Amino acid sequence: MSTATTQQVPEDELSPTEVVEKILVVKTAIIRNWKMLLLLPVLGFGIGYAMDTYIKKPPTYEANVVFNLGAGGQSSGFGDVAGLLGLGSAPDANIFTGENFFYFVKSRPVLERNLMKEVEVNGKKELLANFYIDSSGIKTSDWEDRPDLQKFKFKDADISKMDLNSRIVLNAIVKRTAEATEIASLDRKSSFTSITTKMENERLAGLWVTNLLKTVEEMYTENQTQKTRKTLRLLQHRADSLAAVLGIAEHKLARQMDYSEQIMMPEAKVSAKSMERKSSFLQQLYYEAMANAEKMRVSLVREAPLFTEIEGIKVPLDVKYEDKRNAKIGALAGLLIALIFTYFRTVFTTTVVSKEVVKA
16 A cells, blocks of 8 residues: 655745746736836936936036155164153154044145145136135035125135134035045055045146145154154254353353463463363364254154155046936836835735635
8 A cells, every 4th residue: 555645835935836826916916007117217217307407516527646655764863862852762653554544634634724725826826725615616506595705715824813704614615625535545455545536627626636635745744753853953952052152152262362371370271271171062062962953854854754646637637427316216216116006006906805705
């Protein structure tokens, strides 16, 4: 007697028959609602296209510079002299490494200094911030309802002398330029870094990135060589003080020697010899201080980081046009709404039919 084994499909799986039934249900739902599936995406596309046409943005110009940052070498003279003055010789290597450097480039002090620099536009010198106000489109986009700012100009490049209204305007421009500026490494295996900006004016975009690179180099160098410059100021002050004392001592020595030549007394000659030794000692200290100060100047040059420009801005700059995003988003949104509507309509219809069958 043989027994037949019947394979049953698990509850969490669909049988081939059920799969076919599901496909037929989907097919039927698409056929019944084809007008809605076609109409809503077209309507969404039309609304998005109208928005793209109405809210038409002007083209932007992309400026890009590529540079390499080479670390300055630490001279041996700095460690010796700084040790004598009680200053540490170890550089702050963590301040501008990795992501910290990227943040530094877009930090407010760097952008403010760059905006307050003078640039030459059509043969005339003007602040980069004023040129930005006239050329960036900020008057029509952000200050359209501010007639008091339509003719605004920065009168002084000294930020500490600005009034409250000028500070508010400068903060707004700094925020806008930070959003328009991008800095990144070209590749993980490469040490090259790129600074990129997109602005409505071609001349403004080029001036912004080229001057920003110079500003970053200036402020980066100032921070990296801060200890050496402090040591140089101390050594120079010491040399100046010794020069003043040495001048007084040499003046007294000259008078004493002239006095000792006129008076033939042994005490006068002893006093002259003593002052001569003092003058020689002060002269030796002065020469050492001048030599140490000169070492600090050489060290300052060696420690300064080297910014090497690999690629400058292109001429002319690349033009970027705004793509029709609203039209695409509208079409996708319309299709999604149509599918959701079709799903709920199919479920509701199936439920109603099932209840009628049960009642029958």
